[in-house]
Amino acid sequence: MSERPRSGIRGARLLRHRGAAAGLAVVSAVLLLALFAPWIAPYDPGTQALDSGLSPPSVSHWLGQDKLGRDIFSRLAFGSRVSLAVGLGTVSISLLLGLLAGSLAGFFGGRTDRLLMRLADMLLAFPGILLAIGITAVLGPSLRNVLIALSVLGWVGYARLVRAQVLQVRELEFVQAAQAVGSPPARLLLRHILPNALSPILVEATFGIARAIVAEAGLSFLGLGVQPPTPSWGAMISEGRHFLFVAPHLTLAPGIAIMLTVMAFNFIGDGLRDALDVREEIR
């Protein structure tokens, strides 16, 4: 095991990565937008003004108005809550499930291990968001079901990471000694295995947030995500694309918001990978 650098040094290394620094700035801005949406948004996101529907950006409506005359900037601000909630929520649930499955597979080995890893293979056989599409299609569209659908697949990556770490650490002498004196697996997990697996997990989680945000927006785009009138970036693109000829701003604004947010998380992930010296496949 290599000696881990102090967190201050790693933080400095992350900030030296220009992309990651920019990413952190964008993510902080989106986080503030989501937290303070009711104060930042100039209008209620649901208030309609049918006579000024599809109006282009103006002084009173910075990003214009949608088909029903709702203020696009306000909807964007409230929509950021859905994106971040799904991004962070999916990663948290997946991480918990992955920790559990990975440590079960690693500690018990044998049949438990084979069963869990086979299940992971089966889930990975479904390409892209296809399984999530299937699950939300049968469960019905809602925020909760989007979280379920994305977490069903999300845990696999973390489980593999944790399992690999358990297998490695389990063989170390001091761990075997700890086990021999009756140290419970949970303690072993918290004291020895998690700290070692933390770097790759952190990197994986950062990319995971980006993937979940795209997946949620994709499901909402298909009508399988959060239901109207709750604003969601994906649904805003879907509504807007029918007016591409007359009002392209309906599509452009939420698209840029998604792209910037996703790119920000990807840049942070890249920066973390470099700063923490994590080697992994490029996805």
Next chain:
Amino acid sequence: MGRILVARLWQAVPVVLGVVTIVFLLIHLIPGDPVEIMLGENAVAAQKEELRKELKLDRPLATQYVEFLSGLFRGDLGTSFRSREPVLREILSRFPATLLLALASLLAALLVSLPLGVLSAMRPRSAVDHLCGLFSMLGLSMPNFWLGPLLILLFSIQLGLLPVGGWGSAAHLVLPAATMGTGMAAILTRMLRASLLEEIRREYVQAAAARGLSRRAAVLRHALRNALIPVLTVLGLQFGSLLGGSVITETIFSWPGIGRLTLQAIEARDYPLVQGCILFLAVLTVAVNLLTDLLYLRLDPRIRVE
């Protein structure tokens, strides 16, 4: 080689069986009564009973599962609830369109990523490299459902060069293929750059240069061949996600493939067809991954020795 082939095929069996089981269980995840959801609340009791019988939902779960499996062996994926056509026939009629789009996207991705990856790796940390890096990051972060409308806005509405959507000519293929191919091009560019940089550092490339070969020739003739092997694996694995992404891209461009069929089936609550589409795409992905694996074995003798 033969033994590895058999072993890989054997490994794929439980995965396919698992995929089939998950897809079979999907319809049973529907909260409430699937028959009522499919027919609507106003359906007559006799109608509901008939559909329940047709979907075999009136039998025990285990019996349903066995019949589902035996149906699959006979190539029977059930009957579409709306069109009354066999599900497999509907899917197969849409398959050529999906395959064409996926292959065109793959080709587009390769045409873009090969030169970009090589350029980046030949001059790491140069302006060209940074530009390629920015392109990959943009490509990775730009979801299909936004890139598609954006391309329509630019090439169909503003410039009037390409059709907004539909099917029928080569021009119809360009925008959907570009939409689906961009993310993949980004991944392949990053992958090729990393893999080529690693190869360039190796002794045989230095040796080729020492023999008087130009750097470019050494890279293109020797390093690139080896660098392409891991890229190929990623290509195969990514092909599956292209198929998964087809639901969104085909919907944007009204492309008559399986992806669009899937969404139409979901909107019509035609669950047998939804099941069939998802199963077909997933099994196809397993098959492509298996093929990639085998191709990898053929291309890289080092693995065969292991």
